[in-house]
Amino acid sequence: MSEYIKDRTNLHHFIDISIRLTTEKDASKLLEEILKVVMSISHSDAGTIYSVTENKQLKFETVINKSLNLYLGGELGEPVDFPNIDLFIDGKENETAIVAHAVNSGDVINIPDVYAALPFDMSAARNMDARTGYRTQSMLTIPLKDHTDDIIGVIQLINVKDQHGNIIPFSDELVTLIRSFASLGAISLTNSTLIKGMEELFSTFVETIAMAIDEKSPHTGGHCKRVPALTLMLADAVHNTDKGPLATFVMSDSDRHELDIAGWLHDCGKIATPDHIMEKSTKLETIFDRIEYIDTKFEIIKRDLEIDYQKQIISAMKLNRPIEVLQFERLLDTELKQLSLDRAFLQRVNVGGEFLSDEDVANIDRIASQYQFVINEKQTPLLSEDEVENLQIRRGTLTLGEREVMKRHMDVTKSILDTLPFPKHLSNVSEYALGHHEKLDGTGYPQGLTKDQMSIPARLMAIADIFEALSAVDRPYKKAKPVSECLTILGRMVEDNHLDADIFAVFVECEIYKQYINDFANPEQLDHVDLTTLPGYSPIK
Structure with missing residues (x-):
């Protein structure tokens, strides 16, 4: 480390890099920052950082090559159009790609000259070099591990240079230094991912509470x-x-x-x-809307009225009193009409859509006291005290x-x-x-x-x-x-x-x-x- 941090300026640079890695919260920006940091401290000419996808592939996040003036991905670079690299092919570990091998094995791979790197397939690098005129030589591939030892990404550095600009192999001391920064970056990336995951978990949990209430x-x-x-x-x-x-x-x-x-x-x-x-949509609703029960009681009262008057009508007819028959028929019709009006009134106020006036409250009291019927030889009022209380709700459908x-x-x-x-x-x-x-x-x-x-x-x-x-x-x-x-x-x-x-x-x-x-x-x-x-x-x- 002393070779690369020789004076106070370099020490400040070292500290600044550490702060940048630990303060960045955006995962994609953090990956880009990690790559730029390790390229800076190692004097590498090129580098790539990959993320591991859920479907077991390596995705190019940022690609930088100084000699070729190439900057792909990250926050400022052009979009990366390279295809993802499979970690497994036909169910077996991909042994031909260095980055895939690094992820599958968890090993740091340090290669002095990639053209001599067997058994890895370097044809892709050779073809790229042939098209660009670039010469890929020294390469360092470091897997990034999280707190559970799972691989979450890969850093690959190319062509480390000495102070004269010559390409040299990555020394053991430099590899140790880069790994320390890579570890710091992996920790920061893990924390960022964990924080984001916890935020998403909490936000989703909060929304599921609303979903549960929605079901209720x-x-x-x-x-x-x-x-x-x-x-x-x-x-x-x-x-x-x-x-x-x-x-x-x-x-x-x-x-x-x-x-x-x-x-x-x-x-x-x-x-x-x-x-x-919660679901009380009418004043009389409990497990069911009791207005139906009251309707049934109205039917009983209507039936009793009709039976009572029919008895009186039949009696008057037997006594040959046609005027009384006519009077009873008119009284029955009047009482049935009032009964129907009162029934419709209770159905209307049960909805609770309008403010209930003093007149309406008094009318409910009148209906409650006026109508009764007999069940098991016992006089039963049309409306119970609870039904009266609910029907007399002034606004809405809920009692106090x-x-x-x-x-x-x-x-x-x-x-x-x-x-x-x-x-x-x-x-x-x-x-x-x-x-x-x-x-x-x-x-x-x-x-x-x-x-x-x-x-x-x-x-x-x-x-x-x-x-x-x-x-x-x-x-x-x-x-x-x-x-x-x-x-x-x-x-x-x-x-x-x-x-x-x-x-x-x-x-x-x-x-x-x-x-x-x-x-x-x-x-x-x-x-x-x-x-x-x-x-x-x-x-x-």
């Missing part, structure tokens, strides 16, 4: 996929904003990845939410108790995220993910945070989450709302200090809603939006 609840699974997309659309728009209070907000690629992970995980706790609540169960998904989400040992570059995932049900005035959940306690990514995820829910086309309990209505609801939440006004302004002015609707919803929802009357919106200045 198709409409919620769609929500879990769409919220990350809308969140990044809005985050990119805020990042690109160059005016207003958010002009200083910027995101790196790492920040964006972190926010994307948070988006995928924001509702992971719903995997523990009971199916009968069921809403509390739904809200608990955030506690489960928090427990899951608190358990995960996020690395430093994902340390904000939990904060971002848990922020989508918080409100700026501190009345949200699960932690009751205020605006000052919430980051911009958490605040923008809240807008993305609500807009997705309002505009969704796959909810079983409601129709998809037009954009104007969705934005009006968001704007009112801004006025109530629940959502961030500045982020809402970016959402509106950059027309993120249009991009999202075109990509993930129904373009027919894109109706006219009058910004002059939109609540909660103020132009960005």
Whole structure:
């Protein structure tokens, strides 16, 4: 080593090379860097670095030849059009190619003169030399091993030169030096590959959670996929904003990845939410929609009414009282019509698509107290107390108790995220993910945070989450709302200090809603939006 690091300058060069190898994270760039480093320290005229493919072949990553002014592959070079080299031919190890032999054996191969290198087939090198006028002479081939001793690549150096420019063999001391750098490069490459593999594993695992929720609840699974997309659309728009209070907000690629992970995980706790609540598409739905049970009870009441009146009609006919017969028939018809109206009313309010008025609530109480029937000589009301409670839900399909169960998904989400040992570059995932049900005035959940306690990514995820829910086309309990209505609801939440006004302004002015609707919803929802009357919106200045 002293021959090649003779003074302080060379020592600095040595250290710089080590740093470059250990700081580069991109695998392809790292391979290129390893080749350039070992060519530099060995004064080699040419070199090639190969990667090992999954189908047992060697792929040319970078090819450099100084004398021929050749630079192929890597970040800056021309594309490499050389065919891959098979490690096995007809099920047997490829013994004719030096690089294949190096991989299969794990040996370092040092050849002073390749033209005399038997038993290797050097015809390819000779043919290349004949076409280019180049003379391949000394060659060093070093396999790169990872932490499990698997070969992940090969370095091949050609024509090492002395200080006078003469081609010489690779000395044992130089081979040792090159191997040390190759090992350092292999370690760096392994770490880079492992990090990338772990990132891909974690990202895929996160997406499988959404897939699991999708299997449990198709409409919620769609929500879990769409919220990350809308969140990044809005985050990119805020990042690109160059005016207003958010002009200083910027995101790196790492920040964006972190926010994307948070988006995928924001509702992971719903995997523990009971199916009968998650999938409650009507007010009376449990395992089945109890409106069918109530329909059956209406049929029994209708039958009893008809039987009771028929008895009275027959009795009046026997007594030859035609006026009473006519009166009974009219009363029966009136009661059957009212029964049919009340039945249709309960079927309508069961859907939960509209806000229930005080008059509607009172009407449900009237129906519950008015109709009864007899089963096993016992008077049974048409509606049980639980059915009355569910039918009198003012908005949506969930009772207050069921809403509390739904809200608990955030506690489960928090427990899951608190358990995960996020690395430093994902340390904000939990904060971002848990922020989508918080409100700026501190009345949200699960932690009751205020605006000052919430980051911009958490605040923008809240807008993305609500807009997705309002505009969704796959909810079983409601129709998809037009954009104007969705934005009006968001704007009112801004006025109530629940959502961030500045982020809402970016959402509106950059027309993120249009991009999202075109990509993930129904373009027919894109109706006219009058910004002059939109609540909660103020132009960005």
